[in-house]
Amino acid sequence: MESLSFLSKPFSSSSAAPFPRPTPLLPRRALSSVSALHMSSSKEAKLWGGRFEDSVTDAVEKFTESISFDKALYSHDIIGSRAHASMLARQGLITDDDRDRILDGLDVIRGQIERGEFVWRTDREDVHMNIEAALTDLVGEPAKKLHTARSRNDQVCTDFRLWCRDAIDAIVSRIRKLQAALVKLAVKNENLIVPGYTHMQRAQPVLLPHLLLAYVEPLERDAQRLLDCRARLNFCPLGACALAGTGLPIDRFMTSEALGFTGPMRNSIDAVSDRDFVLEFLSANSITAVHLSRLGEEWVLWASEEFGFIIPSDSVSTGSSIMPQKKNPDPMELVRGKSARVIGDLVSLLVLCKGLPHAYNRDLQEDKEPVFDSVKTIMGMLEVSAEFAENITYNQERIKAALPAGHLDATTLADYLVKKGIPFRTSHDIVGRSVAFCVSRNCRLEDLSLDELRSISPTFDKDVYEYLGVEKAIKNFSSYGSTGSECVSGQLDYWIAKLELSR
Numbered sequence: 001m002e003s004l005s006f007l008s009k010p011f012s013s014s015s016a017a018p019f020p021r022p023t024p025l026l027p028r029r030a031l032s033s034v035s036a037l038h039m040s041s042s043k044e045a046k047l048w049g050g051r052f053e054d055s056v057t058d059a060v061e062k063f064t065e066s067i068s069f070d071k072a073l074y075s076h077d078i079i080g081s082r083a084h085a086s087m088l089a090r091q092g093l094i095t096d097d098d099r100d101r102i103l104d105g106l107d108v109i110r111g112q113i114e115r116g117e118f119v120w121r122t123d124r125e126d127v128h129m130n131i132e133a134a135l136t137d138l139v140g141e142p143a144k145k146l147h148t149a150r151s152r153n154d155q156v157c158t159d160f161r162l163w164c165r166d167a168i169d170a171i172v173s174r175i176r177k178l179q180a181a182l183v184k185l186a187v188k189n190e191n192l193i194v195p196g197y198t199h200m201q202r203a204q205p206v207l208l209p210h211l212l213l214a215y216v217e218p219l220e221r222d223a224q225r226l227l228d229c230r231a232r233l234n235f236c237p238l239g240a241c242a243l244a245g246t247g248l249p250i251d252r253f254m255t256s257e258a259l260g261f262t263g264p265m266r267n268s269i270d271a272v273s274d275r276d277f278v279l280e281f282l283s284a285n286s287i288t289a290v291h292l293s294r295l296g297e298e299w300v301l302w303a304s305e306e307f308g309f310i311i312p313s314d315s316v317s318t319g320s321s322i323m324p325q326k327k328n329p330d331p332m333e334l335v336r337g338k339s340a341r342v343i344g345d346l347v348s349l350l351v352l353c354k355g356l357p358h359a360y361n362r363d364l365q366e367d368k369e370p371v372f373d374s375v376k377t378i379m380g381m382l383e384v385s386a387e388f389a390e391n392i393t394y395n396q397e398r399i400k401a402a403l404p405a406g407h408l409d410a411t412t413l414a415d416y417l418v419k420k421g422i423p424f425r426t427s428h429d430i431v432g433r434s435v436a437f438c439v440s441r442n443c444r445l446e447d448l449s450l451d452e453l454r455s456i457s458p459t460f461d462k463d464v465y466e467y468l469g470v471e472k473a474i475k476n477f478s479s480y481g482s483t484g485s486e487c488v489s490g491q492l493d494y495w496i497a498k499l500e501l502s503r
């Protein structure tokens, strides 16, 4: 099971003011005396409150907070702070004792958060200041040194890159599960021939596994796109500080390595400015969502009375509150529907970023919710699509009965004439006339006698019947990547090995 702990639960209503102060485990140290003197109300001084004489209004506080959603970053914020504190100690910027008290305090805070005991405070604005202020409550002076050579600007995008990295791993693992479900469905129906469509009109016969693998392939590209994005975003902004870096002797390579990044970002302004990593991530999610939406559309169609090609089990169907007979494929309709949100999340982010001048702007706080929503939505879409795949039965009789209609073997017949030396355009015309003949007789191509066929073209010979009918048509496909049995069986073997499944 992949860990989904980074997708934190919705913010509880207990977050609303008034805020009970958490019981400090260690005596709370005095706030900076300057800030405390300046505060005209009973509100706690902001961590940034030194130059302010008045506290912000309640409306501004509520409007500007991000704790209600960015607390989802708590684990990555703690990991980042641990790496930063260790680096500060090694560089002699804080003592080893300071570091140890910070690390112990962060462990306590992690425990409180994970047990649901931590009180998230809107007046402490965001996850970074909630944790830092709580750490100060807990361990006093050493905590005040943690923000040395760090700004929330580099902190937030470090946290966010770490979060996205985990999210990508979780999504890729769900993609693999859906691929596996589709491959298993293909193995279960290995020889089933279904009509293939273009323009939603009967086109050529295809093997069902071939069609199912046509969804597995794009999912592989989706996974690869996410992994490419992961490699590109895996660079560390920490130490870029507000935008310009610092004159303090920090070691950015050390924090980068401790956090599993490939290296520190080269340019401190770029490090805090750009959100291309989430734009790329949500683009990849949007493409995946479009793939899933198309799969959803197909299954909804195939489950209809008109097609009747698939029978979803009751466990993945829902009913109607008025029509007692109804059994609806709602999960796949919602997969189709929710793709809209994933695309919308990307568009929100693109519009958010497009007008921003360089470095950090507060607008960027709005980058979290679209990303959280996109990830939560795509995870659900992938999970439900896999469950649907595991609960589909193909209605073989219905499919078999449907195959004779539509002259699915016509193109194979044209290829037969090409093999006899007829130019393709001519053979297309001959087969077209043969189909018209069938339409007038209301029969199939394979029902025509040799004489009837010869009356259309003398090139037809008795071996023509090796090409007619959907089974024979399938056998005649032999090009690489085609729907021929051998080719499809080879493709299935490839996916079974790649996904470590068995036949």
Ligand code: ARG
Pocket: 066, 070, 126, 152, 153, 156, 360, 362, 364, 365, 366
């Ligand atoms: N909550 C902010 C965000 O998510 C953190 C960074 C704030 N930086 C600042 N200078 N106000 O973007």
